[in-house]
Amino acid sequence: xxxxxxxxxxxxxxxxxxxxxxxxxxxxxxxxxxxxxxxxxxxxxxxxxxxxxxxxxxxxxxxxxxxxxxxxxxxxxxxxxxxxxxxxxxxxxxxxxxxxxxxxxxxxxxxxxxxxxxxxxxxxxxxxxxxxxxxxxxxxxxxxxxxxxxxxxxxxxxxxxxxxxxxxxxxxxxxxxxxxxxxxxxxxxxxxxxxxxxxxxxxxxxxxxxxxxxxxxxxxxxxxxxxxxxxxxxxxxxxxxxxxxxxxxxxxxxxxxxxxxxxxxxxxxxxxxxxxxxxxxxxxxxxxxxx
Numbered sequence: 001x002x003x004x005x006x007x008x009x010x011x012x013x014x015x016x017x018x019x020x021x022x023x024x025x026x027x028x029x030x031x032x033x034x035x036x037x038x039x040x041x042x043x044x045x046x047x048x049x050x051x052x053x054x055x056x057x058x059x060x061x062x063x064x065x066x067x068x069x070x071x072x073x074x075x076x077x078x079x080x081x082x083x084x085x086x087x088x089x090x091x092x093x094x095x096x097x098x099x100x101x102x103x104x105x106x107x108x109x110x111x112x113x114x115x116x117x118x119x120x121x122x123x124x125x126x127x128x129x130x131x132x133x134x135x136x137x138x139x140x141x142x143x144x145x146x147x148x149x150x151x152x153x154x155x156x157x158x159x160x161x162x163x164x165x166x167x168x169x170x171x172x173x174x175x176x177x178x179x180x181x182x183x184x185x186x187x188x189x190x191x192x193x194x195x196x197x198x199x200x201x202x203x204x205x206x207x208x209x210x211x212x213x214x215x216x217x218x219x220x221x222x223x224x225x226x227x228x229x230x231x232x233x234x235x236x237x238x239x240x241x242x243x244x245x246x247x248x249x250x251x252x253x254x255x256x257x258x259x260x261x262x263x264x265x266x267x268x269x270x271x272x273x274x275x276x277x278x279x280x281x282x283x284x285x286x287x288x289x290x291x
Contacts, residue, residue: 206238206239206288206289207232207238207240208233209288209289211228211232211233211234211240211287211288212285212286212287212288213226213227213228213240213285213286214283214284214286215227215242215281215285215286216266216282217282218279218280218281218282221273222272222273223268223269223270224268224269224271224280225267225268225269226240226256226266226267226286227265227266227286228240228262228265228266228267229262229263229266230262230263230264231264231265232265234258234262235258235262236259236260236261237257237258238257238258239256239257240255240256240257240258240269240286241254241255241256241286241287241289241290242254242255242256242271242285242286242287243284243285243287243290244278244281244284244285250285251277251278252277252290253276253280253284254271254276254277254280255271255275256269256270256286257269257270
């Protein structure tokens, strides 16, 4: 036998073992379906067939339905009994509630009557106390009224004397009022002659005629200092005019107002920059009036 024959012999032996193993596995795993379907006497390691288990399951199902019907009948009977008991209890509860409502209304009426009685009693006590207090106060008022009457009588006597004195003083004051009225009329005529009135601020009238000075310093935006002061007759509130010489005449620049009480030879003034024809400069003339 050559090498190829030996190889086939060994291969055939191995395949024989493989197929034998397959046969044993198939035999071990095969199922007897007849015993699975119908087996009323199974061995201990096996169980009954499907037919026997179906019969047993149907029997158990019928027993369960019978038990269910029995329990349902018992449930319905128990339900009817409880419903009857519940209806009786509800009727009894309605009666008790009606009785309770009537009792509560009665209690409320009694409490309202009691409150009214208590209030009436308290009102009577309060009225009695007020009457007693009023009687005591009236007694005190009578005593005070008598004392006050005596005092008022004394005052009337004193006031009568005062009245006589007041009438004499009134006559004197009426005469003085007539004299003062005459003097007031003369004073008003004097004011009218000088074109003044009683509301005029005499210290703020025009400065002396012919007053002339110079602008010493300009402090923007609206302040300046001039060479005129209290010695020149100017006062706080006086209005002066600023002019500038040139071209053979005087050019009007604007007007200024003395802001505070001036020093003997100087004064601080304020001006409105929007009312100037040209800006004020140091050396401009300050006049009391424009010719």
